[in-house]
Amino acid sequence: YYIRDRDLKPGTYFIVPFFSRVKKVPDRDKVDELGYIAVWLSKEDQTETGKRRDILVRCSIEYQVLNAYKAIVNVDDYENTLHNYARKVFARKARNKSYEFWSDTSSTDKLEEEVLQEIRKKATEKWGLKIISFNIMDTMNLDVQRTILEGGSLVPIHIYTHQTDN
Numbered sequence: 001y002y003i004r005d006r007d008l009k010p011g012t013y014f015i016v017p018f019f020s021r022v023k024k025v026p027d028r029d030k031v032d033e034l035g036y037i038a039v040w041l042s043k044e045d046q047t048e049t050g051k052r053r054d055i056l057v058r059c060s061i062e063y064q065v066l067n068a069y070k071a072i073v074n075v076d077d078y079e080n081t082l083h084n085y086a087r088k089v090f091a092r093k094a095r096n097k098s099y100e101f102w103s104d105t106s107s108t109d110k111l112e113e114e115v116l117q118e119i120r121k122k123a124t125e126k127w128g129l130k131i132i133s134f135n136i137m138d139t140m141n142l143d144v145q146r147t148i149l150e151g152g153s154l155v156p157i158h159i160y161t162h163q164t165d166n
Contacts, residue, residue, distance in 0.1 A: 025068040029132060032079070034059040034087050036140070039094045055102060057094065058138040061086045061119070067128025075127050082123060086134065089118050102139050112136055 036056040063082065065071050071078040093115055101107045116134040123129040 025065050025071060027065055027068075029062055029064045031060055031062045032083055032086075034061060034083060034090070037087055037091055037094070039091065040096060042096045042098050044098065053099070053141070055099075056140045057090075057102075057136055058140075059086070059090055060135050060137055062132040062135075063123070064130045064132060065128065066124075066130045070126070070128030078127055078129065082119075082127070082129060085122065086115070086119055090115050090134075093118070099141075108136050 036058050039055050039057050041053045041055065061082065065078070075081045093111060097107075097111075112134050116131060119134060120131045123131050
């Protein structure tokens with residue numbers, strides 16, 4: 001797809017430099033890796049010291065541009081906006097689940113569907129995107145250590161996985 005003031009169909013077009021611009025928008029399926037998202041577990045899953053346990057969940061979203069005009073005009077950067085919106089929706093829906101929840105595939109499948117439906121509501125109508133799937137790919141039980149330098153800037157997050165003896 002190409003976009004100017006309207007969707008352009010395949011063919012020859014004359015574009016006046018500096019007055020018209022064309023942006024190429026792929027119409028193939030695309031998978032966006034959302035990375036690891038920190039999720040707080042329920043208060044019942046606190047450690048013996050009373051510290052709240054967290055897990056990291058790795059997710060991805062698969063989508064396709066259906067309407068290039070909406071994807072370019074209605075949102076500033078559709079790829080980045082979809083990425084951030086999907087992370088936000090997932091983080092909100094995943095909050096305060098129990099540790100056992102994340103071990104149960106039927107529970108996580110249901111959560112994937114809830115997140116998918118909410119993202120579709122906004123992305124399809126407003127942004128012209130077809131949301132194909134939302135997937136939880138991996139979960140990790142771990143401790144995250146952040147080191148703060150002088151001046152308040154953060155250095156990269158160091159992630160330490162740990163095993164618990166049951």
